[in-house]
Each structure stands twice: as C-alpha cells, then as structure tokens.
Amino acid sequence: MKLVLYHLYPDLLDLYGDRGNVLTLKARCRWRNIDLEVRQVSLGDDLSLEEADILFLGGGSDREQNILGRDLSSKAGDLKQAVEEGLVVLAICGGYQLFGQYYETADGKKIPGLGIIDLYTVAGRKRMIGNVIAQVTDFDQNKAQLEDKVKLNTLVGFENHSGKTYLGPGIKPLAKIVKGYGNNGEDGLEGVRYKNVWGTYLHGPLLPKNPHLADEIIRAALKRRGYDFELAELDDSLEIKAHSAIVGRFG
C-alpha cells in the first residue's frame, strides 16, 4: 500500500522541528507496511496534486511568508480544488496562516493567503510563546475508539507567533486552549479543522507527542484513497508518556 506526501516549501517553512512531523508520518506508516513517499515542492516547482495524498506545510517567519507569497498564489487554484476534493493537509503556524484570506503584517501590508479557509491573521504586538495544551473538540473518525485505546484527547506542543488568527463564522477550531494562547490569545480557540485540513499553531514537532493526531491524518488519507481498514495498533507508550508529562507539568 502506498501514499504520497507533498512537503511544500521544506527549505522555507521549517521552524522548531516541523520536519519531524513528516518523519513521524513516514515512520508510523512504515511500521504498518504502508509506503509513504515524500516529495518536496518549493519555489517555482510545478505542483500537480493528482498523486498527492497528504500535503504538509511547516511554519515560517513573516519574511519567508512574504517570499513565497507570489509563488503560492500561482498554486492557489489547484490547491483550493484539491482541498475541496478532500486532500489531507497538515499546516503549521505560518503554513496554517497561509490557508486564510490574508496575513496583515505589522506595517499594515496584507499578504494574500490561499483563500481556502475563511480565516485571517493580523500581526500582533506581542509574541505568543510557550507550551500549549489544547482539548480536542472533534476527532471526526473513531473518536470513541481513539479515546478508549490511546486515552488522549488533548494536543500538546509549543507556539511562537505574533500573528493573531481569527476564524470566520461557521469555521471550526481544531481544539480549545487549556494552556497557552492558540489562535489569538483572546477567544480560547486553537487551530482549524476544515474538510481534511488540520491547521494549528503547534510546533514541537507536533506529531511525535500527539500520535493520535498522526493516525487521524493517516486514516483520513487512506480513507480518501478507498482503503477502509483499521490501522494496526502501535506501541505508543513512550509517546503517551511524553504527552502526559507535558499535560502533567503545564496542565
């Protein structure tokens, strides 16, 4: 069985170990005999998404977001269509912000986003830095089973951003903040869940300490390709320990 992951702008968007999310997805697939091929796509590269199962974008500073803005807008139409058709996407911080309508920088410049999800981001005056614990509001699939087996319904990670993201009406967050700032430090929300897109401010990298989310993403990609079977259970005792340690320390 094979899946293909497109890593978008790996050379520009890779903060705080974001690449570790790709490694985690690859490892968790490999342990189940699923071959996850990783293809890197950057500035000027053609992005044809017919073969893509998962798209990953990491975080970047305002500077990098500015650099790739124009390139991204040339890819926006294809991306939007693919997302509407169920492409699985994990987008972190700067990458997450790019899915929205725009990012307004501190000097008032609006960097247009992909316009795929009704959200927008405004640069704030203060940096929101620190550990985050968030309660997951909605695991779409096998929620009861996940909670039962893994007993994790929180996400943990690290945030460092000044952008404040606001979700449009009817757009669902990924989670509710228990500790930290999340989307904007005001409304208690963290990230976004839209179709098969997961957007979040959590670095760390996110997935090694949140194996339940990694599997949710793999499951969504398999389902979209018509593979309907239960993922083999893995020994996640170390991952769960790491997760629980953070909840215990900061929760």
Ligand code: GLN
């Ligand atoms: N430029 C964004 C901000 O500071 C994203 C930062 C990040 O990806 N960590 O809000």
